[in-house]
Amino acid sequence: MMAQLSGKSIYLTGGASGIGKAVAEEFIQEGAVITILDKSVDGLNLLKEQFGEAVQCIEGDVTNYEDHEKAVNKAVETYGKLDVFVANAGVFDGFAKFNHVTAEAMSSAYDLLFNINVKGYFNGAKASVDELKKTAGNMIFTVSGSGFYPDGGGVWYTASKHAQIGLMRQLAFELAPDIRVNAVAPGGTLTALNVIPPLQPFVKSVDNETKANSIKLRNPLRIAMSSEDHVAAYTLLASNKSRAITGEVISSDGGLGVRGLS
Numbered sequence: 038m039m040a041q042l043s044g045k046s047i048y049l050t051g052g053a054s055g056i057g058k059a060v061a062e063e064f065i066q067e068g069a070v071i072t073i074l075d076k077s078v079d080g081l082n083l084l085k086e087q088f089g090e091a092v093q094c095i096e097g098d099v100t101n102y103e104d105h106e107k108a109v110n111k112a113v114e115t116y117g118k119l120d121v122f123v124a125n126a127g128v129f130d131g132f133a134k135f136n137h138v139t140a141e142a143m144s145s146a147y148d149l150l151f152n153i154n155v156k157g158y159f160n161g162a163k164a165s166v167d168e169l170k171k172t173a174g175n176m177i178f179t180v181s182g183s184g185f186y187p188d189g190g191g192v193w194y195t196a197s198k199h200a201q202i203g204l205m206r207q208l209a210f211e212l213a214p215d216i217r218v219n220a221v222a223p224g225g226t227l228t229a230l231n232v233i234p235p236l237q238p239f240v241k242s243v244d245n246e247t248k249a250n251s252i253k254l255r256n257p258l259r260i261a262m263s264s265e266d267h268v269a270a271y272t273l274l275a276s277n278k279s280r281a282i283t284g285e286v287i288s289s290d291g292g293l294g295v296r297g298l299s
């Protein structure tokens with residue numbers, strides 16, 4: 038069977054771990070070459086060892102616009118073009134309760150989390166838009182069930198995921214007919230997603246088994262999802278087969294939308 042992303046040049050943020058890493062692996066298997074921006078040097082070194090020429094790694098921070106520009110320039114220099122931008126790097130609030138957090142921590146948590154989760158997506162979209170226009174390319178945002186429902190995180194994470202969906206929809210409107218913009222909304226997934234420092238004192242740490250059980254109980258399909266469970270949705274949106282889809286979110290969450298009251 039012909040690879041679905043043959044020859045595509047993809048720029049992905051947060052590819053050194055978790056969902057981003059699984060997406061990178063799948064995209065490479067489907068024939069793509071990838072440029073990854075991440076702040077984890079160790080994670081990036083492992084990626085390079087694993088994927089060699091199919092991947093190029095840029096160490097940087099999604100909150101700096103210049104780091105995205107560097108990544109896009111490198112993708113175009115090395116692979117000749119850019120077809121897809123995947124905005125994925127993110128951080129978590131650990132379900133910290135608004136009422137329990139001091140005003141000072143509330144404010145620094147807002148600045149830190151919104152800068153990464155929301156401004157990071159604005160920055161990547163802006164840096165890649167001109168190159169994506171040349172290839173009639175597309176953008177994919179990793180959002181979350183928290184972009185629709187409460188109790189997938191605390192107020193910081195939930196509000197940031199709603200904001201990402203707003204950004205995705207407005208961009209899909211403004212960038213049509215040249216560029217498609219869509220999102221994937223994973224449900225709770227077993228990854229190393231970090232709780233930001235200002236909220237750590239207000240959050241209980243949980244072991245992986247407790248986390249897996251809690252994720253299972255929240256979705257009707259009773260799945261403790263792994264990163265690999267979501268990759269098919271990204272491949273569909275990145276490929277030419279989805280040329281009629283824009284402004285949409287594919288939920289990959291074990292059925293959060295049909296969980297009812299039980």
Ligand SMILES: NC(=O)c1ccc[n+]([C@@H]2O[C@H](COP(=O)([O-])OP(=O)(O)OC[C@H]3O[C@@H](n4cnc5c(N)ncnc54)[C@H](O)[C@@H]3O)[C@@H](O)[C@H]2O)c1
Pocket residue numbers: 050051052053054055056057074075076077080097098099100125126127128153179180181182222223224225226227228229230231
């Ligand atoms: N794990 C879940 O339950 C879950 C559920 C729904 C959505 N998501 C979303 O999936 C995305 C990926 O998260 P994950 O769960 O794979 O976590 P992860 O921690 O395994 O991966 C996140 C990656 O982003 C990188 N990163 C974080 N901040 C960065 C910054 N400022 N600059 C550059 N790189 C940075 C990290 O180094 C890491 O490699 C996030 O947008 C997250 O909100 C996660």
